[in-house]
Amino acid sequence: GQQVMQIPQYQHVQEGEDFTTYCNSSTTLSNIQWYKQRPGGHPVFLIQLVKSGEVKKQKRLTFQFGEAKKNSSLHITATQTTDVGTYFCAGNPSFLDSNYQLIWGAGTKLIIKP
Amino acid sequence: NAGVMQNPRHLVRRRGQEARLRCSPMKGHSHVYWYRQLPEEGLKFMVYLQKENIIDESGMPKERFSAEFPKEGPSILRIQQVVRGDSAAYFCASSPIAAQETQYFGPGTRLLVL
Numbered sequence: 001g002q003q004v005m006q007i008p009q010y011q012h013v014q015e016g017e018d019f020t021t022y023c024n025s026s027t028t029l030s031n032i033q034w035y036k037q038r039p040g041g042h043p044v045f046l047i048q049l050v051k052s053g054e055v056k057k058q059k060r061l062t063f064q065f066g067e068a069k070k071n072s073s074l075h076i077t078a079t080q081t082t083d084v085g086t087y088f089c090a091g092n093p094s095f096l097d098s099n100y101q102l103i104w105g106a107g108t109k110l111i112i113k114p
Numbered sequence: 115n116a117g118v119m120q121n122p123r124h125l126v127r128r129r130g131q132e133a134r135l136r137c138s139p140m141k142g143h144s145h146v147y148w149y150r151q152l153p154e155e156g157l158k159f160m161v162y163l164q165k166e167n168i169i170d171e172s173g174m175p176k177e178r179f180s181a182e183f184p185k186e187g188p189s190i191l192r193i194q195q196v197v198r199g200d201s202a203a204y205f206c207a208s209s210p211i212a213a214q215e216t217q218y219f220g221p222g223t224r225l226l227v228l
Contacts, residue, residue: 006156033216033217035219041221042205042219042220042221042222043157043205043207043217043219044219045216045217045218048216088156088157090217101159101162101170102159102217104156104157104158104159105156106155106156107156107157109154
């Protein structure tokens with residue numbers, strides 16, 4: 001079946017260091033969404049990417065959608081303690097007519113070293 | 115504009131009892147999705163419903179689990195004869211149109227089976 005692989009599973013960084021998580025889909029996606037889940041919280045929508053090669057920025061967060069629309073990345077510059085949480089990507093396979101089911105990555109947990 | 119509401123937030127059941135989880139989508143949203151999340155794991159899609167219709171239940175176990183979204187009232191996820199392995203966080207999300215749109219998550223119900 002369709003899969004979205006997300007790596008790494010965990011990333012430990014010192015505060016101020018950068019963080020990157022990557023998603024790779026086994027199929028072409030019509031769009032990809034990114035969510036953040038704080039510890040003990042629920043997923044919160046961050047952004048949606050639709051166009052091939054699209055790059056979007058939200059302050060220290062940079063989101064990219066690959067040219068082939070099969071991969072995506074989230075990069076955080078100079079992490080802060082407020083960035084702690086798990087980041088999920090969720091893709092919409094383009095071949096599905098109804099486009100109703102997002103395929104979720106397993107998430108990357110960002111941990112700030114004390 | 116209230117967000118997605120879920121209740122109860124925490125639910126404790128003994129093995130063999132029934133668990134009933136409720137979800138009220140955001141106002142104007144007619145699409146509801148249920149997900150299960152085990153500790154330290156990603157989101158697992160369970161079921162997608164529109165008003166009075168189950169659109170996709172491919173992620174929901176065939177036995178003991180059922181879901182509904184009646185014309186009036188909240189969506190209900192029902193787990194009969196719970197077992198310890200059912201202990202998890204169950205999240206409901208809603209969207210206005212379909213999965214192409216952002217999914218808005220509720221706070222989740224943490225189910226603990228003793």
